[in-house]
Amino acid sequence: MTLIDLANPTRFLALTARVLPWLAAATIILLTIGLYQSAFAPDDYQQGATVKIMFIHVPNAWLSMFVWGVMSVASLGTLVWRHPLADVAAKSAAPIGAAFTFLALVTGSLWGRPMWGTYWEWDARLTSVLILFLMYLGLMALWRAVEDPSRAARAAAVLTLVGAINLPIIKFSVDWWNTLHQPASVMRMGGSTLDKSFLIPLLVMAIAFTLLFVTLHLAAMRNEILRRRVRSLQMMQASRVAFSSEVGTGSREESASKEAGAA
Amino acid sequence: MSLGPYASFIVTSYATAAAVVAILIGWVMIDYRNQTLRLRELDRSGITRRSGRSATDRP
Numbered sequence: 187m188t189l190i191d192l193a194n195p196t197r198f199l200a201l202t203a204r205v206l207p208w209l210a211a212a213t214i215i216l217l218t219i220g221l222y223q224s225a226f227a228p229d230d231y232q233q234g235a236t237v238k239i240m241f242i243h244v245p246n247a248w249l250s251m252f253v254w255g256v257m258s259v260a261s262l263g264t265l266v267w268r269h270p271l272a273d274v275a276a277k278s279a280a281p282i283g284a285a286f287t288f289l290a291l292v293t294g295s296l297w298g299r300p301m302w303g304t305y306w307e308w309d310a311r312l313t314s315v316l317i318l319f320l321m322y323l324g325l326m327a328l329w330r331a332v333e334d335p336s337r338a339a340r341a342a343a344v345l346t347l348v349g350a351i352n353l354p355i356i357k358f359s360v361d362w363w364n365t366l367h368q369p370a371s372v373m374r375m376g377g378s379t380l381d382k383s384f385l386i387p388l389l390v391m392a393i394a395f396t397l398l399f400v401t402l403h404l405a406a407m408r409n410e411i412l413r414r415r416v417r418s419l420q421m422m423q424a425s426r427v428a429f430s431s432e433v434g435t436g437s438r439e440e441s442a443s444k445e446a447g448a449a
Numbered sequence: 450m451s452l453g454p455y456a457s458f459i460v461t462s463y464a465t466a467a468a469v470v471a472i473l474i475g476w477v478m479i480d481y482r483n484q485t486l487r488l489r490e491l492d493r494s495g496i497t498r499r500s501g502r503s504a505t506d507r508p
Contacts, residue, residue, distance in 0.1 A: 205502060225450055228452070234453045234454075234455065235451065235452045235453040235455065235456070235459060236453075236459060237453045238452070238459050238462075239458065239459055239462045240464075241467045242462060242463060243462070246466070281473075281476070282473060285469050285470075285472070285473050288469065289465065289469050291468050292462070292465050293462045293465065293466065296458045296459075296461055296462045296465075297458070297462070299458060300454075300455040300458055398470065402473055402474070402477055405477045405478075405481065406477055408479075408481065409477065409481050409484055411483050412481070412484035412485065412488060413480075415484075415488060416484055416487045416488055416491065419488070419491045419496045419497075420491070420496075422496055423491065423494070423496045426496075427501045433473065
């Protein structure tokens with residue numbers, strides 16, 4: 187099955203029906219392994235047991251940017267290739283991305299209070315992630331505000347691509363500015379600075395959360411396709427009702443004029 | 450497994466993550482049920498797709 191085959195929503199629905207149970211099972215297995223490893227990971231010599239918060243904070247922080255990246259590629263698909271599923275993919279990813287960004291902010295705050303002595307600091311990393319969260323909410327509002335899905339898709343695609351400028355700002359904010367947030371310790375030149383006892387549970391949790399995103403995204407895309415079918419069928423139903431009432435009114439007017447003529 | 454003096458922060462983090470993930474899963478499942486129900490209702494009232502297939506059909 188090629189990408190072009192998947193442009194057909196009916197084929198896409200058939201694929202999701204086959205793939206979703208396997209994806210859900212793989213997500214549950216990996217999440218279970220990741221949570222077990224996180225629970226029994228050793229305490230950090232500085233952070234103590236609060237290092238366990240990192241095992242959910244970091245995957246959510248990665249996904250907050252990854253999901254916007256997926257939406258940006260989908261937006262290119264909408265604007266350049268007019269792929270029928272591109273807009274569906276972008277629209278259904280937004281609430282999931284917003285949820286991951288919310289979790290990154292909340293778990294980061296809950297880690298910051300005992301480690302930094304504050305829940306929040308207006309430093310470059312925290313502020314740029316908050317802006318990302320607000321952009322997710324803005325996009326979701328835009329999709330709800332415009333009734334015609336194709337018009338909403340184009341506007342949302344432009345906004346998504348403009349918002350993608352924020353991704354390198356988030357990534358490099360800790361290098362460009364003097365921030366309270368620590369610099370990258372996993373994806374950095376020269377390799378990870380984390381010990382294996384922390385790195386392995388972190389990577390397992392990251393893969394598990396990524397699988398969770400893929401599963402939820404495919405399921406949400408399936409729902410969006412069905413929602414659009416409902417909308418088009420309801421419009422068809424409404425036009426039939428309007429047509430039949432017009433025909434009814436027309437025949438009544440016709441008979442009324444005949445009656446007037448006879449009189 | 451001892452969570453130390455900051456146990457409440459760790460537990461709250463994991464509980465929040467679990468709640469948000471549960472909400473996401475619930476939203477996807479309820480939305481799917483709602484859309485399939487609406488499609489079946491339309492199908493029953495005789496509104497079908499231009500292809501002639503039922504809206505809930507798969508190839």
